[in-house]
Amino acid sequence: MADAQQLAQQILDSVGGSANIADVENCMTRLRVEVVSTEDVALDDLKATDGVMAAIAAGSNLQIVLGPGLVDRVANDLSTLRAQPSDPAPSVTPEELAARGAAMKSAARSRTDGRTMRAVRKISAIFIPLIPALIACGLIAGINGILTNLGWLPGLTPFLAVLSSGFLSLLAVFVAMNAAKEFGGTPILGGAVGGIVVAAGVANVSVFGEQLAPGQGGVLGAMAGGILAAYVERGMRRVTPDVIALIVVPTVTVLVAGAVTLGVLMTVAGVVASAIGVAATWLLANGGAFAGFVLGGFFLPLVMTGMHQALTPIHTTLIDQTGWTVLLPVLAMGGAGQIGAAIALWLRFRRNEALSRTIRGALPAGFLGVGEPLIYGVTLPLGRPFITACIGGAFGGGVVGLFDQLGHTVGAIAIGASDLSLLPLLNGSSGFGWALLGYGSGLIVAYVVGFVATVLFGVSASVRADLEAQSSAPAGDPVAPDAPIDVDDARVGTAASAAR
Incomplete structure (x- = not known):
């Protein structure tokens, strides 16, 4: 069992010390650290720390995967270490004071933003x-x-x-x-x-x-x-x-x-x-394909920011009211579009070992509804594939919404599953068969459109040149700094994904 206090100290050192931490919180498996300056973070050292399963940087937000149980102990010890008094600060120049003030302003803004996310996660944690x-x-x-x-x-x-x-x-x-x-x-x-x-x-x-x-x-x-x-x-x-x-x-x-x-x-x-039940039912019954298109297309950005957690009580309310949630099958199309995009990248750049290894590690989880490894490891770092994945999700959501509009409601009788893992949990106004047909049709369309859109528009000329150059580089050459994050050793299970 990893020593939580020692691990907390190593994480503190790797992220630049207490002065560089604006906010810390944790979920079931991950430690979320908001830093003041990303330049002071030793991400490679953090990834190499014994006990850290994965470390992902998304701007000033660090996602450090530690696993259940350990993450709670490390979060408590990290809070204790941050509270310890530091040595008196040496005298500083006016320029340094101005820079410190700017950093404090940035940290305060981060904390303000964090309050909204903490409220969302707190509500979500009730249902997780x-x-x-x-x-x-x-x-x-x-x-x-x-x-x-x-x-x-x-x-x-x-x-x-x-x-x-x-x-x-x-x-x-x-x-x-x-x-x-x-x-x-x-x-x-x-x-x-x-x-x-x-x-x-x-x-x-x-x-x-x-x-x-x-x-x-x-x-x-x-x-x-x-x-x-x-x-x-x-x-x-x-x-x-x-x-x-x-x-x-x-x-x-x-x-x-x-x-x-x-x-x-x-x-x-x-x-x-x-009102929630009436609104959700009306939206898909009347908006149909258009409503599904919008919902399916915008779900990945919600996952990226963590705001998708706010939908958990809505799903639960719909299940409690009608026996299923009509929103989850539509929103799940976002992950399906991303799978299509990832497969296209895999086939196009299969000689790039770093990218191929990342996709191989993230795809199985993606098929089971765990989308974060593909988001942070493949599509988002490359830019355009994230957009083409959203396009695939939009078309898949449009198909599911069309079934709803035609009177064959596609619903999920439980939450926490997505993509292929949602298949056994389908139901709707016309029974399991129609729900399976609607959801399965949406999945296929999302896969295909995400794949085709990525092949046609998913990679810019400069990124393609970089990836191809890495493909021809001799073994052992360093990967370019803007290469996708390697999540081959950062697989997270379905239950952990639900906690996010």
Whole structure:
């Protein structure tokens, strides 16, 4: 097991010390470090550090893959090291002071931008631990649906129905538990508030003359209730004497947060959730191919910036409402377009060992829905292929959107999967067969258009000359600085990709 404190010190040294770090945060597998100056970062040393699985630089943002468990310990130790006082700074010239002020201004801007991303990731982190169970229950539900439609094994289908629906029936409870935990509260108290949302007795409650229904507000109401419970609990712990805290804090937390959830949040969240469902269904039913074209074409930039994580609660809300999300199959076309682009580059520059090795390492993950290695290792560093990949995704999304417009809704009954791994999780208004046809047609179109667009327009003359020059260079020659990042040793599993 790697020494977390030693690894944290090595990372600190490689990124230029505490003064060069604007912000640090982590997800399930990666340490995200926002640096003030990229010139002070020793990226090669960072990649060579024992315990670092991969290090990817995207501007001033460093993505350091450490793996689950270790990343939490390293993040804590790195925060401790950053907090240690440094030696008194020597006198500096006015020019150096001006440069330092400019760096501080840049760091402040980075921190401001980071607050938005931290909020997005915090909300996304509520749902990430639920993804394995959503996938498992979704697969079981899919198998059960196929058996039911075929009339096979009638004695087994009720058994599978219970296995697939048990978790989903209590999804609001798990969401509220994770929400409370993410915002500094006790998970079980959040779960107690979330349980109110799905309690059968809700049917006996009227708010402002309107009778509530069990499950009203769904995961959005439960999430809001769990977050509120965390804030109430934290506030009560600050003012409650220790001798009575065990009784007073949980009681007041459930009473206050539960009452607000029952009296306000369920109603408000119900309106919001209904609006999301209506908007998503209307968009693809009426916008059809055009809406799918836009959504599929712009998804890769969202993944690149991490903003795709904001869609997680929307997907979950749609699944909770209708049984599937119509957005995920359309958005998944972005990754399919990128696969087509990568294959085109592989065939065109197969003599370039660095690029070929990168693509060989990233393609299998791409087919399973893990798009980051291809984004940061191939298409984005080369520039144009990222655009042609988006074009492929747009055309694939247009095909899926066309099926929706024709009345054969293509949906996914679980999140956390994409590309080929999404096939068993398909369903829709016309059943699995039509959903498979729509999604499969979109995949093929995205692959082909991404491939053709990259062959025709994907590489500029200067980049082509550089790649061909590297192809003819003797073995052992250094790769050009602007060559694609080698991610052959930076493969990240599907579960880790979901955390992103």
